[in-house]
Amino acid sequence: xxxxxxxxTSTVLCFGLAVDPSFASGRVNTATCDLxxxxxxSAKPNSACAVTPTTPIEHVVIIFGENISFxxxxxxxxxxxxxxxxxxxTALPGTPAVNGLTxxxxxxxxxxxxxxxxxxxxxxxxxxxxxxxxxxxxAYAPEQASFDEGAMDLFPLxxxxxxxxxxxxxxxxxxxxLVMGYYDGNTVTAMWNYAQHYALSDNSYNSNFGxxxxxxxxxISGQTNGISAHLNGTGDEVADGQGNLTLVGDADPIGxxxxxxxxxxxxxxxxxxxxxxxxxxxxxxxxxxxxxxxxTNPNGTTGCNRSTVSPVFGENLSGDYIPHHQAFQxxxxxxxxxxxxxxxxxxxxxxxxxxxxxxxxxDFFDALAAGNLPAVSYLKAxxxxxxxPGYSDPLDEQAFVVNVINxxxxxxxxxxxxxxxxxxxxxxxxxxxxxPILNGSFTNQDSLSGPNACGTxxxxxxxxxxxxxxxxxxxxCGPGVxxxxxxxSPWAKPNYVDHTLTDQSSTLRFIEDNWNLGRIGGGSxxxxxxxxxxxxxxxxxxxxxxxxxxxSPTTGLPQ
Amino acid sequence: MFxxxxxxxxxxxxxxxxxxxxxxxxYGPSPSFGTLYNFDSLTPGTTFAPGTYAAQGVNxxxxxxxxxxxxxxQSGPNYLVDTxxxxxxxxxxxxxxxxxxxxxxxxxxxxxNGAPVTIYLQxxxxxxxxxxxxxxxxxxxxxNNPGNGYFVFADSVYDIYGIKITxxxxxASLYSGLAIDDLQVAHTPEPxxxxxxxxxxxxxxxxxxxxxx
Numbered sequence: 001x002x003x004x005x006x007x008x009t010s011t012v013l014c015f016g017l018a019v020d021p022s023f024a025s026g027r028v029n030t031a032t033c034d035l036x037x038x039x040x041x042s043a044k045p046n047s048a049c050a051v052t053p054t055t056p057i058e059h060v061v062i063i064f065g066e067n068i069s070f071x072x073x074x075x076x077x078x079x080x081x082x083x084x085x086x087x088x089x090t091a092l093p094g095t096p097a098v099n100g101l102t103x104x105x106x107x108x109x110x111x112x113x114x115x116x117x118x119x120x121x122x123x124x125x126x127x128x129x130x131x132x133x134x135x136x137x138x139a140y141a142p143e144q145a146s147f148d149e150g151a152m153d154l155f156p157l158x159x160x161x162x163x164x165x166x167x168x169x170x171x172x173x174x175x176x177x178l179v180m181g182y183y184d185g186n187t188v189t190a191m192w193n194y195a196q197h198y199a200l201s202d203n204s205y206n207s208n209f210g211x212x213x214x215x216x217x218x219x220i221s222g223q224t225n226g227i228s229a230h231l232n233g234t235g236d237e238v239a240d241g242q243g244n245l246t247l248v249g250d251a252d253p254i255g256x257x258x259x260x261x262x263x264x265x266x267x268x269x270x271x272x273x274x275x276x277x278x279x280x281x282x283x284x285x286x287x288x289x290x291x292x293x294x295x296t297n298p299n300g301t302t303g304c305n306r307s308t309v310s311p312v313f314g315e316n317l318s319g320d321y322i323p324h325h326q327a328f329q330x331x332x333x334x335x336x337x338x339x340x341x342x343x344x345x346x347x348x349x350x351x352x353x354x355x356x357x358x359x360x361x362x363d364f365f366d367a368l369a370a371g372n373l374p375a376v377s378y379l380k381a382x383x384x385x386x387x388x389p390g391y392s393d394p395l396d397e398q399a400f401v402v403n404v405i406n407x408x409x410x411x412x413x414x415x416x417x418x419x420x421x422x423x424x425x426x427x428x429x430x431x432x433x434x435x436p437i438l439n440g441s442f443t444n445q446d447s448l449s450g451p452n453a454c455g456t457x458x459x460x461x462x463x464x465x466x467x468x469x470x471x472x473x474x475x476x477c478g479p480g481v482x483x484x485x486x487x488x489s490p491w492a493k494p495n496y497v498d499h500t501l502t503d504q505s506s507t508l509r510f511i512e513d514n515w516n517l518g519r520i521g522g523g524s525x526x527x528x529x530x531x532x533x534x535x536x537x538x539x540x541x542x543x544x545x546x547x548x549x550x551x552s553p554t555t556g557l558p559q
Numbered sequence: 560m561f562x563x564x565x566x567x568x569x570x571x572x573x574x575x576x577x578x579x580x581x582x583x584x585x586y587g588p589s590p591s592f593g594t595l596y597n598f599d600s601l602t603p604g605t606t607f608a609p610g611t612y613a614a615q616g617v618n619x620x621x622x623x624x625x626x627x628x629x630x631x632x633q634s635g636p637n638y639l640v641d642t643x644x645x646x647x648x649x650x651x652x653x654x655x656x657x658x659x660x661x662x663x664x665x666x667x668x669x670x671x672n673g674a675p676v677t678i679y680l681q682x683x684x685x686x687x688x689x690x691x692x693x694x695x696x697x698x699x700x701x702x703n704n705p706g707n708g709y710f711v712f713a714d715s716v717y718d719i720y721g722i723k724i725t726x727x728x729x730x731a732s733l734y735s736g737l738a739i740d741d742l743q744v745a746h747t748p749e750p751x752x753x754x755x756x757x758x759x760x761x762x763x764x765x766x767x768x769x770x771x772x
Contacts, residue, residue: 129630
């Protein structure tokens with residue numbers, strides 16, 4: 001038995017597990033759990049603990065950003081250009097290398113392939129004054145096609161899109177070659193600084209190819225098959241070969257009052273992690289920007305149409321709330337379709353709360369300030385801060401991420417908290433690394449290993465759907481494109497780069513394992529997902545990385 | 560009366576607000592005055608020729624050389640970077656006699672203790688020699704872009720013929736060091752120009768007196 005288990009000596013049947021103020025020691029006070037008292041009345045901050053966690057982590061906070069490939073943010077880590085006037089980044093001694101853009105990839109990249117036409121390009125640096133760019137193509141089929149059966153040389157042709165950039169330099173940014181652009185530590189400064197002090201994976205992928213909604217669904221269930229209802233056609237689905245459909249596009253959730261009336265909409269069957277957490281009596285919540293329909297924004301917008309002007313690029317290019325990013329709204333058991341407000345701050349995350357675990361992002365901060373941090377929190381920023389190209393940017397994203405992590409680090413929960421920064425898809429941005437094909441698919445949208453093929457039929461494993469009777473289903477070709485994954489916690493290994501093969505459902509697996517929730521089952525990727533435990537150091541009874549790292553939300557530099 | 564520069568006089572240095580390159584107003588520096596040189600029409604990645612603006616009476620040089628770069632943290636896209644190998648800088652901006660000269664400076668260099676490095680600013684006289692107070696400045700670090708500042712030399716009595724910018728300590732990397740952007744010069748009219756203006760005024764006066772007669 002590992003030594004840390006000695007500090008969580010008994011199963012705690014309450015949601016009021018409190019952390020000793022001397023949390024830096026890692027000791028957990030199990031004596032003050034009091035189910036009858038709301039957090040606001042408790043002398044010590046509430047946690048959530050129906051079952052004893054198997055690690056020192058009592059709170060998981062997943063910041064689920066939008067549309068970033070690994071090479072787009074970390075391809076040249078840890079070397080930044082450091083132009084004058086920009087936040088400087090200089091790597092700590094002993095910083096490990098990542099599987100990033102080598103000199104050969106930077107100067108003789110396969111995407112110089114003439115098939116890419118005017119967009120043929122080497123990777124190039126995007127500067128801090130170029131935070132807003134065109135959105136790239138990140139649909140299920142083009143993403144596979146950009147891999148060109150493993151040659152990784154057709155990104156400009158298949159997923160690239162140019163323009164919509166404040167500074168048109170170098171000229172390739174106005175072509176499809178923009179897809180080869182990357183940022184460094186002068187722009188994604190906070191992300192690089194977190195990597196310096198905590199753990200970064202350079203081998204984590206989308207569970208399968210495709211855009212936001214499949215990514216969000218895989219995050220919480222590892223299963224995009226098993227659509228139980230659909231409206232307005234099936235443009236975002238593909239036939240699974242067993243008489244059902246697999247979600248491969250960005251359909252809105254049926255029933256959400258903010259879903260677009262004429263857009264393809266779906267409901268998912270099967271279980272998600274919310275069902276498992278409910279069964280265990282653990283508190284949890286999905287906190288999304290723009291979810292609270294009672295708020296009037298500073299620019300006067302209301303309801304589903306709330307919007308925010310980016311302080312970075314000075315425009316308002318999206319509503320705050322985007323229905324097809326809201327994972328739990330697709331499942332009847334975990335939806336809050338009318339956006340009902342929580343019963344009160346103290347009940348946020350708890351069973352029976354009117355919000356049914358779906359809240360606004362301001363509710364997360366309100367609950368945290370009131371001493372209520374659910375066991376599991378998923379955070380989706382308001383659109384302008386979610387990092388999605390075309391309407392958001394890395395600097396607005398940085399402000400959101402830093403504000404969340406600073407608040408957690410200053411809270412009494414920090415000693416038992418793990419923050420995970422993950423992304424729903426790659427946006428189609430260039431990434432040079434392909435994962436081995438772990439789950440096959442054979443439809444006319446698949447091309448990863450040949451026409452209509454992702455893998456070799458009869459050889460490549462192909463998981464079933466929740467209702468397919470154990471028979472394999474199509475539309476889940478994966479893993480997809482590599483995306484960043486960071487773990488920020490007093491228990492995270494410092495300045496560590498993890499090479500374990502993981503995917504979006506690895507965070508799901510961590511939650512399942514941390515509270516012994518069991519598996520989703522029915523062909524979920526959680527059964528095969530790689531572990532992220534290697535990004536932690538649970539070998540000691542006290543956290544070895546307890547000193548908080550407070551960053552500036554505007555520069556990303558330590559404060 | 561024409562203004563003349565006297566070595567040893569003391570032009571006053573004031574700080575303004577730099578422009579920004581994120582397409583968010585205000586785009587240019589504040590205060591705004593005179594003629595603006597923002598380098599944005601130059602080709603990024605090229606060596607800057609000191610005499611680029613010779614026709615306007617402006618010469619910008621550094622013994623280290625200057626390069627046009629597209630990474631301006633002030634009004635975008637371009638600025639000029641001192642290409643010193645060790646991050647130091649020694650830039651001379653020479654102008655015709657002027658009442659005000661403003662310059663944006665970007666520099667995120669820090670000392671070993673993490674503090675901003677000190678930059679020295681001094682006005683130039685007609686001989687291209689520094690005169691008056693040598694101002695020691697550090698660039699503010701709290702904004703969206705650390706190390707961004709805007710500085711204006713003004714003198715209501717004597718002409719200023721440019722600015723000398725010196726940064727003795729820097730952090731060596733490809734583009735770290737010091738960059739300038741958004742040079743503004745409020746020219747004092749040349750004697751010949753004033754003479755022409757005077758002749759014009761007399762002419763207009765004569766015309767008016769004839770019409771009113």
